[in-house]
Amino acid sequence: MKVDLNKLKVTRNEAENTFEVQIDGHLSKLDYFQDDKNFVITHVGVYPEFRGQGVAGKIMEAALEYAKQHSLRVVPMCSYAATYIRKNPQYRELTNQERSE
Numbered sequence: 379m380k381v382d383l384n385k386l387k388v389t390r391n392e393a394e395n396t397f398e399v400q401i402d403g404h405l406s407k408l409d410y411f412q413d414d415k416n417f418v419i420t421h422v423g424v425y426p427e428f429r430g431q432g433v434a435g436k437i438m439e440a441a442l443e444y445a446k447q448h449s450l451r452v453v454p455m456c457s458y459a460a461t462y463i464r465k466n467p468q469y470r471e472l473t474n475q476e477r478s479e
């Protein structure tokens with residue numbers, strides 16, 4: 379099934395510490411934890427049928443914009459998140475903010 383990225387609505391599920399998108403009843407999500415200064419991305423997972431269509435990137439963008447708006451330092455523990463940030467230089471500064479003690 380072809381995914382229309384323009385119609386995807388990424389939501390933040392604060393109770394589960396995820397950014398999520400539902401496509402045809404299937405959940406794709408980014409898992410994170412945060413404190414006052416840090417936003418740690420631990421996993422990004424897309425339902426197999428929808429992989430390779432930009433869904434993970436759309437979820438990453440929403441999560442990184444959230445971190446940016448809240449002045450959080452992003453720590454990409456997930457290899458996909460680290461690669462995404464490397465390929466999208468507009469977000470690199472988020473990983474360089476001062477570390478919390």
